[in-house]
Amino acid sequence: VTALKRTETLTAEDFGRMAPREVRQAMREGRFHLPTTRNVARGHVQCALVVLPQRYAFDFMVFCQRNHRPCPVYEVTDRGSWEPRRVAPGADLRTDLALYHVYRHGKPDAKVEAITDLWRDDLVAFLLGCSLTFEHALMDAGVGVRNVERGTLVPMFVSNLTCRPAGRFHGPMVVTMRPISEAQVQLAGELTARYPHAHGAPLHAGSPQAIGIVDLDRPDYGDPVTIHPGEVPVFWACGVTPQAVALETRPELMITHEPGIMFLTDLPREGDSRL
Amino acid sequence: MLDSPVTPDFGKMTAREFRAAARAGQYKAKTTRNVARGHVQCALVVLPGTLAFDFLVFCQRNQRPCPVLEVTDPGNPEPKRIAPGADLRTDLPLYSVYRNGKLERHVETIVDLWRDDLVAFLIGSNTSCDMALNRIGVQTERNRWVLRTNIQTDPAGPFRGPMVVTMRWLTPKEAILATQLTARFPFNHGAPIHIGDPAAIGADLQNPMTGNEPVPETPKDVVPVFWACSMTPQAVAIAAGVEFMLTSGPSLGFIADLETDKVGLP
Numbered sequence: 226v227t228a229l230k231r232t233e234t235l236t237a238e239d240f241g242r243m244a245p246r247e248v249r250q251a252m253r254e255g256r257f258h259l260p261t262t263r264n265v266a267r268g269h270v271q272c273a274l275v276v277l278p279q280r281y282a283f284d285f286m287v288f289c290q291r292n293h294r295p296c297p298v299y300e301v302t303d304r305g306s307w308e309p310r311r312v313a314p315g316a317d318l319r320t321d322l323a324l325y326h327v328y329r330h331g332k333p334d335a336k337v338e339a340i341t342d343l344w345r346d347d348l349v350a351f352l353l354g355c356s357l358t359f360e361h362a363l364m365d366a367g368v369g370v371r372n373v374e375r376g377t378l379v380p381m382f383v384s385n386l387t388c389r390p391a392g393r394f395h396g397p398m399v400v401t402m403r404p405i406s407e408a409q410v411q412l413a414g415e416l417t418a419r420y421p422h423a424h425g426a427p428l429h430a431g432s433p434q435a436i437g438i439v440d441l442d443r444p445d446y447g448d449p450v451t452i453h454p455g456e457v458p459v460f461w462a463c464g465v466t467p468q469a470v471a472l473e474t475r476p477e478l479m480i481t482h483e484p485g486i487m488f489l490t491d492l493p494r495e496g497d498s499r500l
Numbered sequence: 501m502l503d504s505p506v507t508p509d510f511g512k513m514t515a516r517e518f519r520a521a522a523r524a525g526q527y528k529a530k531t532t533r534n535v536a537r538g539h540v541q542c543a544l545v546v547l548p549g550t551l552a553f554d555f556l557v558f559c560q561r562n563q564r565p566c567p568v569l570e571v572t573d574p575g576n577p578e579p580k581r582i583a584p585g586a587d588l589r590t591d592l593p594l595y596s597v598y599r600n601g602k603l604e605r606h607v608e609t610i611v612d613l614w615r616d617d618l619v620a621f622l623i624g625s626n627t628s629c630d631m632a633l634n635r636i637g638v639q640t641e642r643n644r645w646v647l648r649t650n651i652q653t654d655p656a657g658p659f660r661g662p663m664v665v666t667m668r669w670l671t672p673k674e675a676i677l678a679t680q681l682t683a684r685f686p687f688n689h690g691a692p693i694h695i696g697d698p699a700a701i702g703a704d705l706q707n708p709m710t711g712n713e714p715v716p717e718t719p720k721d722v723v724p725v726f727w728a729c730s731m732t733p734q735a736v737a738i739a740a741g742v743e744f745m746l747t748s749g750p751s752l753g754f755i756a757d758l759e760t761d762k763v764g765l766p
Contacts, residue, residue, distance in 0.1 A: 282553060286553065286560070287556065298560055300560075389581065421765060
């Protein structure tokens, strides 16, 4: 049963009220044209997607286990299966995201709206937690999130914090930065700690140089934001880490989601759920 | 029900000291409960590399019974993250050797059984939370059983089967406190998976996996409280009939350098 309007253009408001299943259907039908899934199907866990051939899967999974903060694993599909039957039964990971990035041997190859014809029996899909799941908790508690207020992508930086390596996977941790007023830094830490599967509490607050970041105005990914007087830059582990690390190994094929446009799971974002 | 008490020396040791004692063959008690108090204890499962991915996926799909604290590199017996310098082939008091899903024997070291393709998994145990429970007035020494249930785990590859649980008899007040406290330790099985009627989860009260006696009738003033148990992955690997598996001996865990109080959520 779907409440999708067949003919009209769907607005951000429409998407906010939809069930995750309806958003996935709209994406499958090519009807999702928002710049981000922030506030889409409100109240549900959103995930990053990484698809790799089976021969990379064990090392990648061990990498995620050893680097749980940037790489919280929500689901690993059976080899060759495109259905995430635990977090979104009935969904099809080949079609139910709005846009996919295809990389070959570590180089961008194409952006496509479906990966049905790229799918192979030896592919394994990983769904990883994402900070879009916790930003609402900050805003609900009155902690402003500048990139949300500005409608831009969160600024992301390659830090000098080193991930624990696993097999061929190794590299630096990517972090997100949000300016938080000094009085609210502790609150922001406590709130985000409630979401251990969406990167959890901050890794660092204060001097960017302490974690190897030279210039906050020049993020490695995303858009810069202004830091006002009385605000502290606060850094969280970022889900771009596993993608950046995986690309460094130049896998023969790797497919990911479009940054900011995530996979919508059926899991409610509050509560222990099944994890 | 409980095994012989541990001499105070082992309880006060650091994790490293305890592992050295185990390596030297000095630890002969039947359980590692209360040794190196305050440190995280782990169940050990060692499998051939060909089964390692499926087993890791199994653990991901069943995080309550199988919280993975460390996976070693293939062939490497050092758990670099949670106990640097330790040797998983010697630093546990006793090991179980399984072939084709059957217990073959118990041994004090697995040095001569070690192979280049073996991967070791360390899985958090709720023994780790005992000291924290004691601090808030919940006793952990009596009225505790490990039981089979009919709760099905979420399968991965050849690994499938029912969950094993730890059941404790607690007063209602203790049950509330224990639920609140253990929820902060997701890597040691977290909050209870069931409270109340053992029959609702098919708990086998006649044949506990620890001790020889059936569980007596539940007294009026207590509530049975159930936690997922780190014997689940072993039970599942046995059910899968895996060709070769090494595990920690019954009730005898690996002691990590991690301090329990530092691994909890705020």
